[in-house]
Amino acid sequence: MADTVFTGRIEEIKELNALLKKKSASIVAVKGRRRVGKSRLIEHFAKDKPFLKFTGLAPVDGMTAQDQRDEFARQLHQQTDLPQISTDNWSDLFALLAHEARSGRIIILFDEISWMAMGDPSFLPKLKNAWDNNFKQNNKLILVLCSSVSMWFEDNILSSTAFFGRISWELQVDPLPLVDCNALLEAQGFKSSALEKFKVLSVTGGIPWYIEQMQGQFSADENIRRQCFSPGGVMVDDFNKIFHDMFERHDYIYKKIILALAEGAIDYDEIAKRTEYSKSGQLSKYILNLEKAGFITKDTTWSLKTGKELSLCVYRLSDNYMRFYLHYIVPRVEHIKSKRLRELTLSSLPGWDSIMGLQFENLVISNRHELYKLVNIAPETIIYDNPFFQRQTTRQKGCQIDYLIQTKFNTLYLFEIKFSKNPVKFSVVEEMQEKIARISLPRNMAVLPVLVHVNGVSDKVETADYFHQIIAFGDLLDG
Incomplete structure (x- = not known):
């Protein structure tokens, strides 16, 4: 993707930029769903800095650990003046790379590191030793480890004793x-x-x-x-x-x-x-x-x-x-x-329509920080927020709220997230009234219903003046 259309990731870039001010070398562990843009983020961060990128080969039948080492050696040769070598030892490759990156600002990305390590149990211990003995001697070096295989990454990097105390920053890359x-x-x-x-x-x-x-x-x-x-x-x-x-x-x-x-x-x-x-x-x-x-x-x-x-x-x-x-x-x-x-x-x-309703709820709930702004809630005043459900018992009725925010000011914001390709009808008011009637409310708790829609509401909903606020999907898109 051309750098001109790189979009967003302002907070993530801020977190990475902060590492540039450190007086010591850093390992950054980047995690996130496949296709979410982890390596693209690092490439953007490193666009005006010395940068070396190494990507593991996607596993296929018959692939060996030697194939991974040979590919790493090829990428090292391609990006530097070093000759392409053949070795059966990762330590040799790490030593060459560390020598190339021995001084000055440099960012190194190991992308899909789980693939890189495939078939060779010595890969991670040797990388750990190379970090301790070589890489970290350059206090302006940032080594970024990245993988879409979250289980492997958790077990072998984030929770590994080999990397305990060595990771400077864990960066979670979420959907935009x-x-x-x-x-x-x-x-x-x-x-x-x-x-x-x-x-x-x-x-x-x-x-x-x-x-x-x-x-x-x-x-x-x-x-x-x-x-x-x-x-x-x-x-x-x-x-x-x-x-x-x-x-x-x-x-x-x-x-x-x-x-x-x-x-x-x-x-x-x-x-x-x-x-x-x-x-x-x-x-x-x-x-x-x-x-x-x-x-x-x-x-x-x-x-x-x-x-x-x-x-x-x-x-x-x-x-x-x-x-x-x-x-x-x-x-x-x-x-x-x-x-x-x-x-x-x-x-x-x-x-x-019902599937679009579920998809709409996902999009809105995953953008809850925009909702805070739209309803003027300071995040630090929130006691709890989430989709809310109440199980039926002999003392209370069952109830489910698409999304609810409880603040320390004894206020509940109840969100009805309503997909409709047509303007939302007045029945949404009656549905919300029924939901509120089912909730076991503490005394002196103010309840403010909020409607989120995608394509307008009927005049009757507008004139009823029932909802504390009516939010359009376009408001979330515009920020």
Whole structure:
């Protein structure tokens, strides 16, 4: 991607720039979902600085650890004046690189380090020794370690005794916020309405690589048909590539968990039931791995009376592409391959409105910091915020709120996040009144309902003056 269309990541760049002022060398561990733009961020950060990038080879049948060493040697030769060597020892390669980077400001990126280390258990211990004995002697050196295989990265880098006390900064690269998604769409020439932009983002989420595939000369529907329902579309098979690269032999159980969550948030017991997998530490580990990979989110609820977190929780598929893929691409793969869906009417797909509702909720909830600004809440005054649910008991009714903010000023902001391709009807007021009536409210608690919509509200909703605030999706896009 050309540097001119690099969008956002202001906070991440600030965090990285702070390391330039250190008086010692740094290791930076960068984590985040595949396609989220981790290496692109580092390239942008290093654009005006001496920079060396090394990328591991994607694993295929028959690949060996020697192939990885040879590729590293080739990349080292290509980027420096050093001759290309052949060695069966990573220590030799690290020593050459460290000598090349022995003084002055330099940034080194090991991209897809899990692939680089494949097949050679000595890779990480030798890298640790090279850091201790060579790399860190240059106090202006920054070594960036990056991988999309979150489980490997957690076990072998972040939680490894070998790197304990050596990592200067952990950088989490999340999907782009909506304001940056909007800027990236417009940089692609896509300058349509908020509804059209929502349609695109309902499929891509905040993943920059997906957004970059959308072209301004096409409508939202045309872009989605091209990328999701045409044989050449990059989103037709990216799901399988992600799971193969990340989870390898166990990808089937991870896919079953994702599929179980595709219809909406559910609890642990329901995941076990739908996946037909026994409730165990192993299932919990699989779920946690999907959380760390950025595909699912654990939503906890809390006591409105005490402000304390409860043990109740549900898991939500927070990756929009994955839900869209499971609902609408996978069942039609053969039709896609045979080019039968090029003129598909998206709104005719089964359950379209309800799935768009889930996608809309994901986008809004993942941009909660923009909501704080729009309703004028200082983040430090928030006791708790999240999707809220209350289990039915003999003393209280069951209730679910799309998103709720509780502040220390005894105020609750209840958000109704409503997708509709038409202006939202007055029934939304009645629905919200019913939800509020079901909540077990502490005394002296003020309740302020807020409506978030994508394509307008009816005059009756406006004139009712029921909602404390009505927020349009366009407001979130504009920041």
